[in-house]
Amino acid sequence: MEDQIIKILRKSQLSVTESRRNILEIFIQAGSALAHHDVEEKTSERFDRVTVYRTLQVFMEKGIIHTIPTTENAVLYALCKDDCEEGHHHDNHIHFVCEDCGATTCMDDIHIPEIKLPLGYNALQINMVVNGICAKCKK
Amino acid sequence: MEDQIIKILRKSQLSVTESRRNILEIFIQAGSALAHHDVEEKTSERFDRVTVYRTLQVFMEKGIIHTIPTTENAVLYALCKDDCEEGHHHDNHIHFVCEDCGATTCMDDIHIPEIKLPLGYNALQINMVVNGICAKCKK
DNA sequence: GTAACTGCAAAATATTTGCATCCTT
DNA sequence: AAGGATGCAAATATTTTGCAGTTAC
Numbered sequence: 001m002e003d004q005i006i007k008i009l010r011k012s013q014l015s016v017t018e019s020r021r022n023i024l025e026i027f028i029q030a031g032s033a034l035a036h037h038d039v040e041e042k043t044s045e046r047f048d049r050v051t052v053y054r055t056l057q058v059f060m061e062k063g064i065i066h067t068i069p070t071t072e073n074a075v076l077y078a079l080c081k082d083d084c085e086e087g088h089h090h091d092n093h094i095h096f097v098c099e100d101c102g103a104t105t106c107m108d109d110i111h112i113p114e115i116k117l118p119l120g121y122n123a124l125q126i127n128m129v130v131n132g133i134c135a136k137c138k139k
Numbered sequence: 140m141e142d143q144i145i146k147i148l149r150k151s152q153l154s155v156t157e158s159r160r161n162i163l164e165i166f167i168q169a170g171s172a173l174a175h176h177d178v179e180e181k182t183s184e185r186f187d188r189v190t191v192y193r194t195l196q197v198f199m200e201k202g203i204i205h206t207i208p209t210t211e212n213a214v215l216y217a218l219c220k221d222d223c224e225e226g227h228h229h230d231n232h233i234h235f236v237c238e239d240c241g242a243t244t245c246m247d248d249i250h251i252p253e254i255k256l257p258l259g260y261n262a263l264q265i266n267m268v269v270n271g272i273c274a275k276c277k278k
Numbered sequence: 279g280t281a282a283c284t285g286c287a288a289a290a291t292a293t294t295t296g297c298a299t300c301c302t303t
Numbered sequence: 304a305a306g307g308a309t310g311c312a313a314a315t316a317t318t319t320t321g322c323a324g325t326t327a328c
Contacts, residue, residue, distance in 0.1 A: 015302050017308060036292090048310050053293070055308095069208030069268055096260065113252040115267075120274025121235065128254075129208055129266040135259030154327050156283060175317090187285050192318065194283095 001028070012062035019047045023055050024064070033068050033078035033095070033104035068095045068104060069127055078106055094128045100137035140167070151201035158186045162194050163203070172207050172217035172234070172243035207234045207243060208266055215243055233267045239276035 005024050009016050026042050027034065040052050047055075056077060059065040068076040078095075094107040112126050144163050148155050165181050166173065179191050195216060198204040207215040217234075233246040251267050 015307070017302070019309075049292095050294085050311085051309055058308095067210055069210050069266075071206055071208050071264075071266055094254065096256070099263065107257070110254065110256070113254070115233065115249065115252070115269065117235070117249070117269070117271075118246070118274065120277050121271060122277060123269045123271040124238065125210070125270040127208070127210055127268045127270070129268075130254065130256070130262050131264040131266070132256075132260060132262040135257065138259050138261060154282065156327070158284075188317095189286085189319085190284055 001025070004028070008064060012064055014058065014062060019043070019051050019055050020058075022046065023052065024059070027065065027077070027079050031105070033076040033106070035074050035076055039077075068106075069129060070097060070104070071129070071131065076104055078104070094130055096130045096132065096134065098134035098137055099131055100133055103134065105134070140164070143167070147203060151203055153197065153201060158182070158190050158194050159197075161185065162191065163198070166204065166216070166218050170244070172215040172245070174213050174215055178216070207245075208268060209236060209243070210268070210270065217243070217245055233269055235273065236268060236270045237273035237276055238270055239272055242273065244273070 002021075005021055005028070006016055008024060009020055014020060022043060023039060026039060030038075036052065036056065039056065040049055043052060056065065060067070060077075063080055065077045066080050068078055070076055094110050094112060095104055096107055097104045112128050115123065115126070117123055141160075144160055144167070145155055147163060148159055153159060161182060162178060165178060169177075175191065175195065178195065179188055182191060195204065199206070199216075202219055204216045205219050207217055209215055233249050233251060234243055235246055236243045251265050254262065254265070256262060
């Protein structure tokens with residue numbers, strides 16, 4: 001795990017610091033998307049609020065994490081898949097937001113179907129957010 | 140136009156006030172989605188910032204407008220179609236964000252295709268945001 | 279006339295910036 | 304040692320709340 005974290009940082013040409021290691025670890029362990037607030041909470045004892053802002057920003061720039069659009073317009077961040085590169089995200093997968101437990105997960109397996117756009121329109125990136133009830137919350 | 144605006148407000152059981160008429164008119168004329176900031180700019184001479192917040196909030200509650208999720212996580216508001224009701228939005232259409240001119244439009248005509256979710260997952264609402272170049276900006 | 283709406287002031291939050299100090303390479 | 308990263312303080316920006324005065328019905 002520690003290896004994995006360092007490898008990701010090195011690959012993005014980032015120096016390996018306490019806050020970066022820690023925040024990256026939080027994302028890996030969480031498995032689902034996190035709001036800035038969530039990250040701040042989990043690190044409040046250790047890092048300054050500003051450091052969290054700057055770390056998330058750098059992770060975004062390097063393509064380590066990406067934002068997920070939500071209807072509630074909370075800013076959510078999630079780990080990118082390996083094939084994300086700096087400045088070019090391939091996060092064309094589906095995000096599922098559970099309305100019960102609130103967890104947001106990336107459904108990497110499900111492919112977004114093709115869409116027929118009107119003449120002249122050119123799609124570059126497609127984001128799909130599904131709201132509903134997840135398997136855990138369904139009884 | 141004035142008739143249309145009053146009809147919408149009446150239908151939602153809202154009293155017809157200057158700010159509501161005005162902000163609703165801005166949305167109808169804009170044709171595309173607007174950020175809070177946009178609305179505030181267009182009304183700054185006439186209304187207080189707080190009034191804009193409260194008006195947008197009421198419009199949301201009554202289902203007159205809805206938010207659009209964007210990857211940039213700007214909060215965007217757009218008019219709902221007629222079939223939106225209070226507390227129950229049927230805005231399962233596609234939103235197109237032009238990366239050139241920045242305009243966000245609702246593509247009401249295009250239907251979102253069915254998605255096969257993993258077992259146990261239950262979809263309630265689906266949002267789809269397509270980023271690209273719109274017909275106007277394409278040369 | 280009454281209930282609801284608005285503006286103003288101010289509180290509460292969230293985000294950004296500058297700079298001195300500390301850490302990674 | 305040098306450049307970049309962090310913490311702290313403070314500047315900005317955003318959103319919410321309370322209350323007194325005004326307006327719609």
